[in-house]
Amino acid sequence: MVRNRNLVLAHLWLAFAVFALAAILGVWQMWVRSPLHAPYADPENYFRSVTAHGTAMAYVLTTLFVMGYGYFVAESSLERRLPWQGAAWAGYMLAVVGTVMAVVTVLSGNASVLYTFYPPLTGSPFYYIGLVLVVAGSWVWCAVMFVAMAQWKRENPGVAVPLAMFATVANAVMWAWTTVGVAAELLFQVIPAAFGWTETIDVGMSRTLFSWTLHAIVYFWLFPAYIAFYTMAPAAAGGRLYSETMGRLSFILLLLYSLPVGLHHLFMDPEQSTGFKFLQSFLTALVTVPTLLTVFTISASFEIAGRLNGGTGLFGWIAKLPWHRPMVLATGLAFFMLWFGGGGGLINMSYGMNAMVHNTSWVTAHFHLIFGGTVVIMYFAIAYEIWPVLVGRSPDAVNLAYQRRQLWLWAVGMMVMTLPWHWLGLNGQWRRVAHFDYSDPLIAWWGPWVVVSLIGGVMLLASAFLFVWNLLRLHARRVPAEVVPVGMRYAQPLYPILRIPAALNGFGLWNALLLLLMVAAYAWPIAQFIAYPSPGTIVHHLDRAG
Amino acid sequence: MAWTEHDVVRSELRWAAAVSGFVVIIFGLTLFAALALHRNPPSNLERIDPKTLHLTGEFTEPNLGTRVETNGRVTVRMVATQFAFVPQCIVVPEAQEVTLRMSSADVIHGILVTGTNVNTMVVPGYVSQVHTVFQRGGDLLMPCHEFCGFGHSQMYARVRVVPRDQFRPDAQGRVSCGP
Amino acid sequence: MPPAGGAPPGLDPQQLQSLGPVPSGAIALSAIAVGLLLIAWLLIYLLIYLPRGMIG
Numbered sequence: 159m160v161r162n163r164n165l166v167l168a169h170l171w172l173a174f175a176v177f178a179l180a181a182i183l184g185v186w187q188m189w190v191r192s193p194l195h196a197p198y199a200d201p202e203n204y205f206r207s208v209t210a211h212g213t214a215m216a217y218v219l220t221t222l223f224v225m226g227y228g229y230f231v232a233e234s235s236l237e238r239r240l241p242w243q244g245a246a247w248a249g250y251m252l253a254v255v256g257t258v259m260a261v262v263t264v265l266s267g268n269a270s271v272l273y274t275f276y277p278p279l280t281g282s283p284f285y286y287i288g289l290v291l292v293v294a295g296s297w298v299w300c301a302v303m304f305v306a307m308a309q310w311k312r313e314n315p316g317v318a319v320p321l322a323m324f325a326t327v328a329n330a331v332m333w334a335w336t337t338v339g340v341a342a343e344l345l346f347q348v349i350p351a352a353f354g355w356t357e358t359i360d361v362g363m364s365r366t367l368f369s370w371t372l373h374a375i376v377y378f379w380l381f382p383a384y385i386a387f388y389t390m391a392p393a394a395a396g397g398r399l400y401s402e403t404m405g406r407l408s409f410i411l412l413l414l415y416s417l418p419v420g421l422h423h424l425f426m427d428p429e430q431s432t433g434f435k436f437l438q439s440f441l442t443a444l445v446t447v448p449t450l451l452t453v454f455t456i457s458a459s460f461e462i463a464g465r466l467n468g469g470t471g472l473f474g475w476i477a478k479l480p481w482h483r484p485m486v487l488a489t490g491l492a493f494f495m496l497w498f499g500g501g502g503g504l505i506n507m508s509y510g511m512n513a514m515v516h517n518t519s520w521v522t523a524h525f526h527l528i529f530g531g532t533v534v535i536m537y538f539a540i541a542y543e544i545w546p547v548l549v550g551r552s553p554d555a556v557n558l559a560y561q562r563r564q565l566w567l568w569a570v571g572m573m574v575m576t577l578p579w580h581w582l583g584l585n586g587q588w589r590r591v592a593h594f595d596y597s598d599p600l601i602a603w604w605g606p607w608v609v610v611s612l613i614g615g616v617m618l619l620a621s622a623f624l625f626v627w628n629l630l631r632l633h634a635r636r637v638p639a640e641v642v643p644v645g646m647r648y649a650q651p652l653y654p655i656l657r658i659p660a661a662l663n664g665f666g667l668w669n670a671l672l673l674l675l676m677v678a679a680y681a682w683p684i685a686q687f688i689a690y691p692s693p694g695t696i697v698h699h700l701d702r703a704g
Numbered sequence: 705m706a707w708t709e710h711d712v713v714r715s716e717l718r719w720a721a722a723v724s725g726f727v728v729i730i731f732g733l734t735l736f737a738a739l740a741l742h743r744n745p746p747s748n749l750e751r752i753d754p755k756t757l758h759l760t761g762e763f764t765e766p767n768l769g770t771r772v773e774t775n776g777r778v779t780v781r782m783v784a785t786q787f788a789f790v791p792q793c794i795v796v797p798e799a800q801e802v803t804l805r806m807s808s809a810d811v812i813h814g815i816l817v818t819g820t821n822v823n824t825m826v827v828p829g830y831v832s833q834v835h836t837v838f839q840r841g842g843d844l845l846m847p848c849h850e851f852c853g854f855g856h857s858q859m860y861a862r863v864r865v866v867p868r869d870q871f872r873p874d875a876q877g878r879v880s881c882g883p
Numbered sequence: 884m885p886p887a888g889g890a891p892p893g894l895d896p897q898q899l900q901s902l903g904p905v906p907s908g909a910i911a912l913s914a915i916a917v918g919l920l921l922i923a924w925l926l927i928y929l930l931i932y933l934p935r936g937m938i939g
Contacts, residue, residue, distance in 0.1 A: 201854040276812050404716045425745040428830040432747040443731045450723040457909035465901050472911050508734045510743035513823040513938045517849035586818030588849035591857045652891045653709040693753035695828040744939035821938040839936050
């Protein structure tokens with residue numbers, strides 16, 4: 159029984175509204191970069207749009223979705239009213255105020271610093287303060303998640319915390335750890351510089367602090383997708399979760415090894431030395447393991463479903479899966495895109511190989527495919543799955559057909575958009591460019607491929623609008639379906655866990671290990687800037703004329 | 705079928721072993737390329753003051769561009785600024801080790817050289833150093849690949865890779881693009 | 884964990900019979916996917932990365 163439906167809906171609607179608007183900007187940006195003539199195409203507009211698109215997609219869509227879904231999981235999996243409801247609403251208000259502040263500042267042209275905001279390029283302080291408020295709202299969410307789990311454990315001593323909630327709290331732990339980096343960078347370096355209280359800034363320190371956040375933040379975005387893989391997809395497919403224990407272990411491994419690896423975003427940077435880059439490269443190799451484990455565990459879970467439905471032979475079970483169900487379809491499409499997106503990530507992490515692709519379109523292609531593809535398609539599927547519980551109305555056959563169509567359009571559009579981008583990146587096309595000189599013989603041949611990518615982008619935009627339309631229709635349905643679900647049907651494991659070790663039911667041990675890992679990985683890379691202060695770099699204010 | 709829970713755990717562990725093997729292969733080949741084949745992220749940690757880059761020391765204008773040092777090493781020095789590289793065109797020899805040294809006078813820039821593994825961030829306060837060998841002759845592009853402001857899209861240099869016999873330093877050891 | 888004993892709960896004998904081959908299908912699918920990934924990585928390593936020359 160989900161009682162705080164309005165709280166969840168408020169978060170998700172803000173996330174999806176911002177998403178749809180940002181998608182429009184994305185298509186316009188691709189148009190500007192292409193050989194085709196786009197309106198309003200000057201660099202000021204372009205970089206303003208890139209900043210808005212990145213901020214919306216990477217900070218607002220994601221954080222608000224994770225928060226809303228987290229509140230939903232806390233009530234539906236624990237079957238218990240959310241504690242600290244007032245605080246949760248306050249956190250939402252912080253996020254709303256922060257979003258408005260940041261977006262208005264960007265759209266007015268005062269913070270065209272891109273969502274990575276690398277100093278010494280600095281915009282209006284209100285952009286950064288807006289982001290800090292969004293993060294502060296998410297920290298309230300973290301606290302509510304911790305309290306919800308702690309209260310449930312007190313009422314259910316010795317019982318395994320439902321996997322969906324365990325994973326959600328793991329995500330909250332990870333988020334609390336990872337936001338330290340960007341918060342430190344913004345509060346101690348960038349905001350003072352943006353206000354003009356400091357005139358120089360240590361750029362090496364700021365890039366390193368930001369890198370602290372950079373990897374685990376993408377896993378923060380990814381966790382809901384994996385939670386759906388483990389706790390929703392096997393049920394939708396009509397099977398069982400092959401191993402709940404491995405599920406817990408995978409989430410723990412993701413928590414441990416997504417944090418001390420941020421330096422892999424700085425492989426090409428001159429302010430960090432070989433030793434620490436190499437150490438973090440090794441740790442990054444370890445974080446591939448839980449994803450590869452997930453591939454097997456979810457395949458086995460689906461195999462159970464397919465065989466229970468009459469599938470035989472080594473692969474016959476695949477055809478016998480209920481692909482007409484959006485959650486099942488989305489999982490299949492997500493795994494298909496994961497091969498490409500994850501594969502690209504393997505190239506990025508392979509130490510010296512990073513030189514082949516750093517800051518080329520390959521990187522842009524990679525994160526659009528793995529995040530925009532594999533992860534966001536699961537956001538859609540989760541929304542379709544939980545909306546009936548939130549609005550008290552189930553979709554009919556026509557609605558479901560449109561949901562499937564929207565998912566297919568998204569996956570195909572994402573492949574069409576990102577595959578040429580990967581290819582061009584490998585051939586040297588660099589990033590964050592408002593205008594390519596297609597008359598240059600060295601790059602003229604890129605033109606047609608950029609247009610192909612643009613077509614993919616248009617498909618994605620259509621899919622984004624169809625998604626919002628599908629959700630609106632569920633709100634508007636006058637006639638409730640015969641069976642309106644009041645709670646979530648979470649996946650049943652093949653073997654229920656009868657006695658749960660404390661290590662798989664809480665985070666004390668893992669937090670201690672994380673402390674060791676983060677000290678080993680980041681203590682000196684940050685301390686070096688204090689021990690050997692570099693000559694400061696003059697702050698460049700983008701928001702001041704003259 | 706995994707008839708018992710024990711079988712489930714065993715199948716997962718077997719898969720985990722296979723996955724670990726996969727990771728070891730990839731990491732091992734990466735390590736091999738780093739140690740034996742000289743393919744490493746450029747990680748020379750050297751600090752410099754961006755505010756006086758043009759005025760004193762290594763990156764003053766007469767020092768910029770390609771120079772054959774007295775010990776025979778070919779070193780290219782460049783400065784990255786908003787929105788140009790200085791110099792905007794460099795000449796390098798084919799099949800000979802070249803050392804690129806760059807720094808930024810203002811904001812974060814970065815470079816790659818098309819068709820090669822040459823790639824580095826150029827961060828104010830630090831000297832980026834890249835050792836490489838240009839395998840093939842021709843004209844290559846060296847764009848700035850990190851957002852550095854509104855003129856970023858127009859910021860690129862050219863790299864002319866010439867055969868050894870056409871790589872002729874002048875009396876001071878310098879080689880430049882010329883007309 | 885308690886000693887592993889019988890079959891998974893909630894499934895009738897006919898269902899358990901049909902689940903006999905599990906997880907061989909998953910192994911096959913995952914192994915092919917990861918195997919292809921390894922091949923793709925190796926091809927990029929050998930045909931693009933190594934030929935592009937030294938960096939360091």
